[in-house]
Amino acid sequence: MPELPEVEVTRLSFAPSIAGARIESARLGKPLRWPLGLAPEALVGREVLAVRRRGKYLLVDMSEGLLLLHLGMSGSLRFAPAHALPPAGTHDHFDLVTNQGVLRLHDPRRFGAVVYAAGEGDPVAQKLLGRLGMEPLEDAFAPQAFHAGLQASRTPIKLLLLGGKLVVGVGNIYASEVLFMARISPLAPANSIGPRRARRLYDAIRQVLAAAVAQGGTTLKDFSNADGMPGHFQLQAQVYDREGLPCTQCAAPLRMLRQGQRSTFYCTHCQKL
Secondary structure (H helix, E strand, C coil): CCHHHHHHHHHHHHHHHCCCCCCEEEEEECCCCCCCCHHHHHHHEEEEEEEECCCCCCEEEEEECCEECCCCCCEEEEEEHHHCCCCCCCCEEEEEEEECCEEECCCCCCEEEEEEEEECCHHHHHHHHCCCCCCCCCCCCEEEHHHHHHHHHCCCCCHHHHHHCCCCCCCHHHHHHHHHHHHCCCCHHHCCCCCHHHHHHHHEEEEEEHHHHHCCCCCCCCCCCCCCCCCCHHHCCCCCCCCCCCCCCCCCEEEEEEECCCEECCCCCCCCC
């Protein structure tokens, strides 16, 4: 499932190329998770101003309104000249045709979405964005606010990170990695994490997510950016998907447990409860 690094890598791979483009047409395929919210032809003539990210949503700012794109469980975007793309296939559910190229959403499982909103303050947008936590790679992500959020919850720290209400984008792979780097058990209640460990966790979140963006994200099955390039962060994972292998720090065998129906990988020696 694309997480913050994969979404940010996707944004970086096409945002400069689509900025300033004029929309010539739009095509919808099979229904996605939520309806677009207006007739596709209503987008014709609008200009794409910029592409931003909020959590795992891409926000395509236009001269009138914006599009919110979500990649769901298995979605990916491509941006290329029309002649470089094949005809839309069974799993290609949205084409935004511009004078600078075509932005195409490919989503085999159809959990992704393209939603129109009049603006970021529109109730349609706020329903999707309004409850998202702090952005971990922005300056507004403050250590003090992060620690205060931890102290307000008894939820196991791994599940709190996955929830996205305190900080966005720490998905399943990255939660295992940051907790290992911070030497915190995934089972630890969030409010048991004191200031020093909270600061280690804060630093680990920023370091791991920035490294993942720099490595092009994580490709386990089929993720690729808008240029069709896979990510490589999985090659440097310390604990994720390494059950039974020796810990890189202490050589103890790594363990796996299930939390919230997701696999958690950790070292019982380095991450004592």
